[in-house]
Every structure is written in structure tokens, then in C-alpha cells.
Amino acid sequence: MxxxxxxxxxxxxxxxxxxxxxxxxxxxxxxxxxxxxxxxxxxxxxxxxxxxxxxxxxxxxxxxxxxxxxxxxxxxxxxxxxxxxxxxxxxxxxxxxxxxxxxxxxxxxxxxxxxxxxxxxxxxxxxxxxxxxxxxxxxxxxxxxxxxxxxxxxxxxxxxxxxxxxxxxxxxxxxxxxxxxxxxxxxxxxxxxxxxxxxxxxxxxVDTAPDPKLIAQIKETANSLKHVMAPHDVRARSMAGKIYLDMHIHVPSHASVSEGHYLGDLVAYTIKKAHSQVQDVMVHIDTDDKIQTESFILESGKPPHLKLPARHQILADLGFLLRQHTNYVDIPNTRLHYLNNCLDLEIIANSLKTPEGSDLNQLTARILQELKTTNYINKASVLWVFPE
CATH class of the missing domain: 1.20.1510.10 (Cation efflux protein transmembrane domain)
Known part of the structure; x- marks a missing residue:
């Protein structure tokens, strides 16, 4: 301002x-x-x-x-x-x-x-x-x-x-x-x-795109950053000499939400610093596995991973499947990874809340066995935390 x-x-x-x-x-x-x-x-x-x-x-x-x-x-x-x-x-x-x-x-x-x-x-x-x-x-x-x-x-x-x-x-x-x-x-x-x-x-x-050479330079600026790949779907419009930019970038598949947000902010900051005429940058985060599915999306019009259930449904299923483990499994903080059109889970569990004398390896095996009854989970793992 x-x-x-x-x-x-x-x-x-x-x-x-x-x-x-x-x-x-x-x-x-x-x-x-x-x-x-x-x-x-x-x-x-x-x-x-x-x-x-x-x-x-x-x-x-x-x-x-x-x-x-x-x-x-x-x-x-x-x-x-x-x-x-x-x-x-x-x-x-x-x-x-x-x-x-x-x-x-x-x-x-x-x-x-x-x-x-x-x-x-x-x-x-x-x-x-x-x-x-x-x-x-x-x-x-x-x-x-x-x-x-x-x-x-x-x-x-x-x-x-x-x-x-x-x-x-x-x-x-x-x-x-x-x-x-x-x-x-x-x-x-x-x-x-x-x-x-x-x-x-x-x-x-009428929102005519800026000079294509400038757009190419902006894409090169974004692509020069580590862990940011293939800037694409770049859209830009001018307002009184200022440029407002929308773009997609690919980040590593297992990047967390916060890391993806960090990389998006890094891209926006770097572009605005290198190109003074850019007033605002809106960055959409894609994972690198999406590169392999973009052609399919163009043909069908719907990304394949949208056929998988959303978080609220998955947590409801986990609450039922893992009802015997709810004392030590932190279901609300389950990590979901939609990768390669499949769903991978990371179950978070607290080692201090398990029954006395429990074997963590046996508990892990039981949890994973019970998760196999679903038809949409590709891989699952259990991460045990050891609070001080």
C-alpha cells in the first residue's frame, strides 16, 4: 500500500x-x-x-x-x-x-x-x-x-x-x-x-497476454529454483503496466502442504524480485507425478485421482477399521498422499498410549492387516512417535 x-x-x-x-x-x-x-x-x-x-x-x-x-x-x-x-x-x-x-x-x-x-x-x-x-x-x-x-x-x-x-x-x-x-x-x-x-x-x-518473451523469461526464473519443476499453464494479464500472473508448478511428490506452500511463496517472491513489472503471482501447486497424467486429463477432462475418496470419507473409514486401536492411533492427523493416481497413508501412533507390554511391530502388523480390507489404499505405513 x-x-x-x-x-x-x-x-x-x-x-x-x-x-x-x-x-x-x-x-x-x-x-x-x-x-x-x-x-x-x-x-x-x-x-x-x-x-x-x-x-x-x-x-x-x-x-x-x-x-x-x-x-x-x-x-x-x-x-x-x-x-x-x-x-x-x-x-x-x-x-x-x-x-x-x-x-x-x-x-x-x-x-x-x-x-x-x-x-x-x-x-x-x-x-x-x-x-x-x-x-x-x-x-x-x-x-x-x-x-x-x-x-x-x-x-x-x-x-x-x-x-x-x-x-x-x-x-x-x-x-x-x-x-x-x-x-x-x-x-x-x-x-x-x-x-x-x-x-x-x-x-x-480485454486481457491480452503480455509479450511472450517476458512470459518465457518468467518461466525460466521459476524453473531455476531447486525442487520447482516445469512451470506451466502460465496466464498473465496487464493492468496499467503491471502484470498479474497465474501459474502452475510441480514440486516433489512427498512434499508436505507446508513445504508446497513455502515453495509457492518462494516462486512468487523470486519472480517479483526479478521482474519489477509483476505485481502479483498466484501459484498452483502440482506434484511431480502429475506430469505423467496430464495427457490423460486433457483427454478425459477429469483428473484420475479425483476418483479416490476425500479426506472426510477416509477418516470415517479409518475410524471404523481401526476402532480397536483408537487409544493410541491419531486418526485425525493421518497423512494422505495422492500419488500416481493412488492413495498412500501414513498412520500416526503414540507409543506411550499403547497397552503395557505391547510389541510395536505386532501392533503395526495388525494395523496394516486391517487396512488391507479397503480397495483404495495403495500403501500404508505406521509412524510411531515417542513423546518425552
């Missing part, structure tokens, strides 16, 4: 800095474009102000998307960031279409070269490029696709200003149409960036 709050503060601070400069540069270019009768310069000013509008959306999205999970949003609020990015892209597409339309309808012959227009463009190129690096560095640091998209929006403003600068120079040398061409280039730049933004984030909203 603390990390999410820190990321939220970084996103809000960076966005506010960009918003202040977008407002100043937008007003300056629109004023210079109006005085110069340059449609391209005014269009570039509108582009900067559109950055300001997106900054407002990004600011409020940052304040909400980095909140932790709650009852209604168990996976957190990161999809608010994705949805906001899609909305911003659609707004920018409309901006691009409007700029292109105004450029084609305007009379570019009235455009004039002015030194204040030139100064506004050069200032925009320098400042917006600096804002791009500042914002992108922050976006990479906290893994925010929305912040990175906003950074590229800033760079598109710098690039469009370069196009307008070329058009303004063309006007200076008597090519009035250069202003219109530059304005259309601005619209194309904005449109291309916006379409790419919408497409990438729509793919995220």
Missing part, C-alpha cells in the same frame, strides 16, 4: 509540472499564431492546450488508480488508468481531425513570419523535450503506461513544433502553402499517437 501511495505522489507531481508548462506554452503559441496569421502555429498552440486537458485527466486518474484493493475492486483500481488512457486517445483523435479540417479550410496566404512566433516554437521544442524525459523517467520508475503515454504526448508536441517551425521558415521564403502542410503534419502526428494509444490500451482491457 505504501508503494502505491508513493507512486501516486510521483505521478501527481510530475503531471502538475507538465500541466503548468503546457498552459504557458499553449497560450504563448496561440497568441503568436494569431498575430502571425499562422494556422499551423495556432494549431500547435491548441495541441499544447490539449496536453493540458490530458494532464487534468491524468492527474485525477493517478489519484484514484493507485488506490489499493477494496471490496468492489479486489484487484485494485489500476484499470481506471487504462480506461483513462483510452479516453485520452479518443479525445486526441478528435483534436487531430479538427486541426486537419481547420488547416484545409483556412487561407494560408495570410501567414506571416514573426520573430515572436519563432521564439515560441523554439521554447516549446526545448521545454517539451525536457518534459518528455522527466515524465517518461517517472513513468518507467513506477511502471505507469498512462504516464509514459502522457510523456509521448509531450514529445509529439515538440515534434509538431518542429514541423510548424519548418512551415514558418517556408513562409519566410515566400511559400505560404508550407504553413498548411505543416499544420496537417501536426494533425497526423497527433492522430498516429492517439490511435496507437487507444489500440494498446484496448488490448489491455
Amino acid at each position: 505504501t508503494q502505491l501511495i508513493q507512486e501516486q505522489d510521483i505521478a501527481k507531481r510530475v503531471t502538475l509540472v507538465g500541466a503548468v508548462w503546457d498552459a504557458l506554452l499553449g497560450v504563448a503559441k496561440i497568441a503568436a499564431g494569431y498575430l502571425s496569421q499562422s494556422q499551423a502555429l495556432m494549431a500547435d498552440g491548441i495541441h499544447s492546450l490539449s496536453d493540458l486537458v490530458t494532464d487534468v485527466f491524468v492527474y485525477f486518474a493517478s489519484a484514484n488508480s493507485r488506490q489499493g484493493p477494496d471490496e468492489n475492486h479486489p484487484y485494485g483500481h489500476l484499470r481506471f488508468e487504462t480506461l483513462t488512457t483510452v479516453f485520452l486517445g479518443m479525445v486526441l483523435i478528435l483534436v487531430a481531425l479538427g486541426i486537419a479540417y481547420e488547416s484545409l479550410m483556412a487561407d494560408s496566404s495570410q501567414a506571416e513570419f514573426t520573430w515572436y512566433g519563432l521564439a515560441a516554437l523554439i521554447a516549446t521544442i526545448v521545454i517539451k523535450e525536457a518534459i518528455f524525459h522527466y515524465t517518461k523517467k517517472a513513468g518507467d520508475k513506477i511502471g505507469s503506461k498512462m504516464l509514459i503515454a502522457n510523456a509521448w504526448h509531450s514529445r509529439s508536441d515538440a515534434l509538431s513544433s518542429v514541423a510548424v517551425l519548418i512551415g514558418l521558415i517556408g513562409v519566410y521564403f515566400g511559400y505560404g502553402w508550407a504553413d498548411m502542410v505543416a499544420s496537417i503534419i501536426v494533425a497526423l502526428l497527433i492522430g498516429k499517437m492517439a490511435v496507437s494509444m487507444v489500440w494498446e490500451n484496448l488490448a489491455e482491457l
